Amino acid sequence: MKCRFCAAPLHYVFLDLGTAPPSNAFLRAGDLDAAEAWFPLKLHVCGQCHLVQVDEVQRHDALFSGDYVYFSSYSRSWLDHAEHYVSKAVDILGLGPGSLVMEIASNDGYLLQYIQARGIPCFGIEPTASTAKAAREVGIETHELFFGRNSALELTVSRGKSNLIIANNVLAHVPDINDFVAGLATALAPGGTITLEFPHLLQLVAQRQFDTVYHEHFSYLSFHTTQHILAAHGLRIWDVEELPTHGGSLRLWACHSEATHGETPAVAALLETERTRGMLEMSYYQGLQPLANAIKNDFLRFLLDCKRAGKHVAGYGAAAKGNTLLNYAGVRPDLLDYVADASPHKQGRYLPGSRIPVVAEARIRETRPDFVVILPWNLREEITGQLAYISGWGGKFVTAIPHLEVS
Missing domain, CATH: 3.40.50.720 (NAD(P)-binding Rossmann-like Domain)
Structure with a gap:
């Protein structure tokens, strides 16, 4: 098994939760007399780039199927989070009727509804048929596909490059992280911005959040590792926010490496925080297993x-x-x-x-x-x-x- 980012051999286990079925593979009554597929749920950490990751034991198109049951709009707090983000992004980036916004993993249109309400052209990318259908029913243009380099090329021909690309809680969900980030760089306008949100690995360890591990989460990301991944594809982080969502998340603001966006002090500050917490040393990635076991037993x-x-x-x-x-x-x-x-x-x-x-x-x-x-x-x-x-x-x-x- 090799690292999905840098291809180094994976020798270190971060956490082993035995076996489990996919966490969103909910059953119907008629399924109860049939067997379920259980897969290993073991995380590895790369000794070279420190990316924590699970092997793709089941294809991502099977995990994110047409019968997917997670709909973002059923959480009031998540809707409030999305609306607040849209207000901030529009103001900071000066978005308007002449801009184009693309959201990847747009789910049921929970966020793009606030972009559309401001008269800003937008569209979503959502591979699960159930949520894509719900988005279209409320008038959100939605392309039902998995995003990557090839689909980004096709979208830039049909829709042009995007001034803002939103990718909330999706970077951790893609098996080919290099293909996905290359797609981001391809689809982004020269002076545009990408915002990425994902749970912060630092908080997963500090708060013992082992239950956030499941097969749909292929990667578990620190700030410094994510910076390396983006830089490998010509992207630069110019700001970062620490958010309370999902037990502690990061929101990154990124652009093309040659763009003129000024880097805020928050970038260097968070890199230093991770360094002082030991995230650049392999010893940091040991010790969660007994804590998870204790929580389970209690x-x-x-x-x-x-x-x-x-x-x-x-x-x-x-x-x-x-x-x-x-x-x-x-x-x-x-x-x-x-x-x-x-x-x-x-x-x-x-x-x-x-x-x-x-x-x-x-x-x-x-x-x-x-x-x-x-x-x-x-x-x-x-x-x-x-x-x-x-x-x-x-x-x-x-x-x-x-x-x-x-x-």
Whole structure:
């Protein structure tokens, strides 16, 4: 196995979570009598460029299929995040009716709706048929394809080069990271800007966020490694922001290497932070495994104690990260009765691996569980506000990461 960026042999294991099914491969009732495909979920770290990565054990077009169930628009906090970003980007870059904006992994149009509302020409790239269809239904031009160098060449012929390319939470999802970044450079106008958002590897390690590991995430990115990847394709980072989303993310602002965008002090500051935290040394990439094991064991012990005490435990948020935790811990419906979720695209289905049923939120009011486990802990504030009514019967919230917390 070789590094997907620099092709160096991979000798070091970062984290081994055993085997698991793809985290977004939700089951229908008719699937329950059939076998599921489980794949190794092991991360390696490159000793040369420090890219943390999982092998492509299943083709990306199978992972991001036409039956994909993640729709961004069902999270109010994510919509607010997108709207705030659009307002900032338009102001900073001076975008207007003469500009062109392209978003890669545009999902159901959750972000481009705010670009379009400002009268700025835009279009999306989205390979999953279910979400692409939803975007078109609200009037967002959407091209159903996987983005890379070849598709970028075709798009520049048909649509021209883009003044702003948005790629939120997609860089980590592409198996051929060099082809993807080469496509970004190809599609970007000479004075244009690319913004990239992705979870910061530094926060994954610091906050023990091992549940963010799943097959759809091919790469786990530090700032310095991402800078090297972009530079290899003629792109330069001129600003960086640290964001609270997904437990701690980065937003990079990049341009062609020869462009005139001035570099902000934040770039050098973050590179220095990573250096002082040890991210340039291989020793940094050891030690997460025992912490993940401890979290798993504490969570499983809590569920078993509840079972023995006759307590009712339910879950909220049928998120991919939750599926990683549940499958690593071996949790099944006998310990977690159901998981409620706001998305009708997930309701009536079953979580991959654990086969726990996904239901509407109304089930929580009906069954009045003693504990509600918040699986997407990054949305804890939003969810505890939404479900505050459980305190009426003495219900409590539970999160497992970075450590077990009951409140």
